[in-house]
Amino acid sequence: MMKLMNRTRQPKSVSALLNKSGLQHDVTVIMALNSLLQSHLKQHNIPGCRIGSLQNGSLLIEIPDATWMMRLKFMRAELLTLLRQRVPSLLRLKIKVNPALSSTHKMQHNPPKKDIKRAAKMPADVAESFLALAEDAEPGLQKALRSLADYSKK
Template sequence: MRNSRPQLLDILFDDATAAGQSPLRVVQQRAAALLKLNRAVKGLLPTQMQAWCRVGNYRQGVLVLEIANASWMMRLRYEQPALLSALRAQILPSLSSIDIRINPSLMAKTENLSQKNGNSAQEYEKTGISKGPLPPVRQISMQSAEELRLLASRSPEKLRKALERLAGMAGEGAKTTSRNN
């Protein structure tokens, strides 16, 4: 169990404790080790996944990875066996498993960083240069739009209108519908 009692500041900053290392130095070394491990893990991940994943912790042979959302979590699960064997071979021979956890704040931080960097889709279209990963743009194919319209023709009025609006979001050649219909 951890010692969570308050400690004097001079004990934390004193370099000459009985064990030879101050508690603050132990924390600093642990943080540096986790940062190094984070860089190694990101180097082994596919490029598009690197911004959405980070090392949360490593304890008792279990690596805890934090991921932005469930979609990226599923993608990471496909990469997990290769990542596990690569990490065992390169830097963590004692690694027994990888625990993946969703951290929604990671998604928000990544989106805020891309907005601060001016990494919007409009800027990418203007310059053709991306400063980092762009969120995927979702488009409805023409075939999907036609299927939605076919389904709308056999649906009740309220659902029909919603399906037609959705089908109207397809490419430029698709028949557009008004929201007032």
């Protein structure tokens, strides 16, 4: 016969577990640091970066590609001073490339492409002017001017 055991403890709520482990506090601190970082980097026109993690006084900043790596390294002291206002125990910044950020950043910031409207047909006298200019122009410009003049025939 199977003996049923009585529970001596009641189940704990998820929020109580998160508060006990400190995870809830870490999430709010990381979110605050991330918004501070975003506002600062927006001034310097550096897109797509985010806070990766905060462990043992070391903050990881993730960037979408290596093009911004050197610029952020030059800004490291400035960023550390700024972020220490929120977390005084912050000791160092690590910067790491995370290619997954580039695809999400492009999807968020690229507006849908608009249809290109074609120009009205060019008058014949304008096309003749382009051909006259092309006679004395260098080869690259000559080709472009003739192409424009041919557009009037379409």
